[in-house]
Amino acid sequence: MSTDLHHTPEHDATERPAPEPASVTASPRAAVLHDLVIDWFGAHARDLPWRRPDAGAWSVMVSEFMLQQTPVARVLPVHEQWLARWPRPADLAAESPGEAVRAWGRLGYPRRALRLHAAAGAIAQRHGGEVPHEHAELLALPGVGEYTAAAVASFAYGRRHTVLDTNVRRVFARVVTGVAHPPNATTAAERRTAASLLPADEATAARWAAATMELGALVCTARSPQCGQCPVAALCAWRLAGSPPHEGPPRRGQTYAGTDRQVRGRLLAVLRASPGPVPQAALDAVWHEPVQRARALDGLVEDGLVEPLAHGVYRLPA
């Protein structure tokens, strides 16, 4: 087994707050899963910029923000631009939030740009400019939830955390629970499953987190899983059950056309494209319905994505 265990320094795990409990029973089945998935990862992992040995925690953190609901392929070029322009958190913090929104481009959910900018400010102020190592400290940053805190701690610092994103949840739903898709919202049962399967060894746990995510992203996909390529197909509860289709409430789709989100997107696109303030008329042109248009603009202002100036002129926040 070439699990490629990087030997991390022997820093004391006991001094860290609230370490995640080791699995009660280190079952043989779990050990087999670990080896199979981690070995597969060693052979098939994508070479992503934020995974390279020289990628720092800031690179990892920026990638995690951008990857929240946005595919890797679209993140790659923007991530590269951001790291080149703002190589450290303090560099981004020194910019205006509007520049972060502008550089976010068309990744979607631009509030993430605002939150990442605010997180950079908090890191510069409270953490000496270094992305914090502790899960609790990460969680306290704007835009960092349970998943992102675990991901940064695990991927950037090799810490042991349950990293439960949509990929991992789907892998566990199939391999462990035997259903086609996880529930709409993360459940306590899923957290227990993830915790029970988390390898006790810190470095292995971090490797496992990345490996299970990658398996979900490349093989155990939502639409058409490539079970023929899966290292754990023979152990997969879903396969062994005959790959039954999804049951229960439909996985809620998100309508978009005609929503406030679409209007917000169009308004912000105008602001991003303009180097300076934009007159009301330029914004009015993007949507015919005045009530919805005004509501969308108000929402953007409310969110801090747009700054109203005097006499009907708007700009990205300074």
Added chain:
DNA sequence: GAGCCGTGGAA
């Protein structure tokens, strides 16, 4: 906990 928050590519 349900609803909201962008965008674009693939099926």
Added chain:
DNA sequence: TTTCCAAGGCT
């Protein structure tokens, strides 16, 4: 063409 969904977070 329509639908699905992609490394979530916040209220």
